[in-house]
Structures are given as C-alpha cells and as structure tokens.
Amino acid sequence: MGVLTGRTALVTGGSRGIGRAIAERLGRDGALVAVHYGRDEAAAKETVAAIEDAGGQAFAVQAELGVPGDAAALWSAFDAQADGLDILVNNAGTDGLREPLAGVTEEAFDRVFAINTKAPFFITQLGLERLRDGGRVINVSTVLTRGVAAPELISYSMTKGAIDVFTSTLAKDLGPRGITVNAVAPGVVDTDMNAGWLRGNPEAWQASSEISPLGRVGEPRDISDIVAFLASDDSRWVTGQWIEAAGGALL
Template sequence: MGALTGRTALVTGGSRGIGRSIAERLGRDGARVGVHYGRDEAAAKATVAAIEAAGGEAFAIRAELGVEGDAEALWTAFDAHADGLDILVNNAGITGAREPIGSLPVDEYDRVFAVNAKAPFFITQQGLGRLRDGGRIINISTVMTRGLTKPELIAYSMTKGAIDAFTTHLAVELGPRGITVNAVAPGAVDTDMNAGWLRGHEEALAATAESSPLGRVAEPDDVAGVVAFLASDDSRWVTGQWIDAAGGALL
C-alpha cells in the first residue's frame, strides 16, 4: 500500500509540466488523482494513462480557469467522478506577458491575476465542503516572492505573493479541522513553460544550474517530491509554511 492509498487528490493544471509530475507522483503513492486541464485534452489523457500504467487510478476533468464560473465548472466536473476530496494541489498558473511595469497592459494584468490568484481562491472556497477533515491543501508559489526578482515577471510574482498570503491565512482558519495548508516555491524548472528561454540555450542552462549549490537545473519530479511529502501523513505537523524548492538558489 502506498502512503496515500484510499485518498482522492485533485491537481489543477495537472496535464503538463510540474502539475503532471505531481499528479503522477501522487498516483504512485496510492491516491486516486483528478487531473485538471484547461485546453489540452490529449495531454490530460496521456497523464491519466501514465498513472494507470503505473498501477494507479486517475480521471481527467476540464475547466478553463480565469473566466466567469471557472470554479463551479471545475467542481461540477469533479463531482461526476468522486464524492469527496483529501488533497487539493493548486498548481495551475500562467506567466502571462513578460513585460515590466511600464509596458504591461491592463487586460494582461487582469488575466494573470484571474488565473493565478482568483481561481485558486474560489476553487478552494468551493472545495472546502468536499475536503475531508485531516486533508491537505498545497499551493504552488515561486521563489520570486522572496528575493529572486525578474522585472518582466512583476505581475506573475505579485499573484504568487497573493498565494503566499492565502496559504498562511487559510492554515489558521482550517487548522481546527486538521487540514494543513502549505506553499511550495520552485525556482526555474525544465518544463514546457520555460522551454523558450531555457531549452537549447546553453548560457541560460549553465547560469541556471550555477545558481543552485547542487549544480543542476530542476526537473518537475524534484518539486513533485516535496508536494508528495506535504500530502502525506509525515507532514501532519507542518502548516502555514512557504517551502523553498529551488535547490538553494536563494542562498
């Protein structure tokens, strides 16, 4: 039996990148995993198939985030497959346009906040009635809220600052139910989201690897392992925490 056998998990943005690695890891640990996706149905089905091929259970649910009624649509789709929840991973997010404050359009600012901050808030709000006592909420943040700065990602970083505040406040509110709430903060990870500036760019790869004392670029599984710990019983005395999962890049 795995550490999460008998539990149901939902990973938003679970079809690609870090989200897929999290979904697959939770599946390997025994959880039945809801793999949320916004548009890429094929990627979601591939993630479900990978979990099942490894002996796990999973199902895909679609809901576009950042639009009116997104949380309601997500939970309606989820309820068709499960009657309760034990682990919620708020992973889905976008970087949006890479623009500094002087050139970022209002509509782009609003879009990034709608997906990265508003959607997790209301997904969680509407999920609390489904989340069983003793459950886990894990929010994906970024090290850019604690010292690593990129002016062209100011709006993205601000949304993750909101997630950090959301994490600590929610941990206090849900503590009496035995529910822990934590944030995991990766740095640069080799995913499709970062492919444009990382993959195939030797200088960027070298600089990113050198930023960590461990001397390499993070893989999605590195982050998934931290999430798996927070989803397990071993993390029962950890709540309200912001966990640096950037390989020491802030040191």
C-alpha cells in the same frame, strides 16, 4: 499499498510539467487523482494513462481557468467522477507575459491574476465543503516572492505573493479541522512553460544551473516529491509554511 491509498487528490494544471509530475507521484502513492486541464485534452489523457499504467487510478477534469464560473465548472466536473476530496493541489498557472512594469497592459494584468490568484482562491473556497477533515491544501508559489526580483515577471510574482498570504491565512483558518495548508516555491524548472527561453539556450541553461549550489536546473520530479511529502501523514505537523524548492537558490 501506498501511503495515500484510499484518498482522493485534485491537481489543477495536472496534465503537463510540474502538475503532471505531481499527479503521477500522488498516483504512485496510491491516491485516486483528478487530473485537471484547461484545453489540452490529449495531454490530460496521457497523464491519466501514465498513472493507470503504473498501477494507479486517475480521471481527467476539464475547466478553463481565468473565466467567470471557472471554479464552479471545475467542481461540477469533479463531482461527476468522485465523492469527496483529501488533497487539493493548486498548481495551474501562467507567467502571463514577460514584461516589466511599463509594458504590462491592464488586460494582461487582469488575465494573469484571474488564473493564478482568483481561480485558486475560489477553487479552494468551493472545495472546502468537499475537503475532508485532516486533508491537505498545497499551493504552488515561486522563489520570486522572497529575495529574488525579476522585473520582467512583476505581474506573475505579484500573483504568487498573494498566494503566499492566502496560504498562511488559510492554514490558520482550517487548522481546527486538522487540514494543513502549505506552499511549495520552485525556482527555474525544466518545463514547457520555460522551454522558450531555457531549452536550446546554453547560456540560459548554464546561468540557471549556477543559481543553485547543487549546480543544475530543477526537474518536475524535484517539486513533485516535496508535494508528496506535504500530502502525506508525515507532514502532519507542518502547516502555513512556504517551502523553497529551488535547490538552495536563495542561499
């Protein structure tokens, strides 16, 4: 019996990258996992199958984020397959565009905020009536909000700065219900989102490895294992925290 047996988790953006690693880890720990996806149904089905092949339970939930009514659509799909929630992982996101301030269009700015900030805000708001007392909310942030500045990711970083404030404020709001709220902040991780500039680029890979005192690029499981701790009873006295998950990149 896993430490999360009897609990239900929702992982947004759970079909690929860090989200898939989180979904699979929570499944191995015994949770029934709702794997949310936006458009890639095949990837979501693969993630569900991987969880089930490992002895876990999972189902896919489809809802495009960043559009009107996205949160309501997500919960409608969730409610059709589960009754109540214990763990909400707000992982889905996009880096939008890699442009400094001068190159950011209003349309692109609105898009990245709609997906990275507005969607998790209202997903959480509508999820509170489903989230049981003693539950967990875990938000995925970034080290770019603390001590690391990337001009080409200014819009993305701003969305995650808002998530940091959301995390600490919500922790205080939900504390009386025994619900903890924390943020996990990855650095460079080898995922499809970073593939375009990281994989197949030895110079970028080396530079990214040297950021961490541990001398390597992060892997999705490095993040998922931290999320698993925050989802478990072992983290019961940890709330409102921003946890660097970047191999000491800020040292």
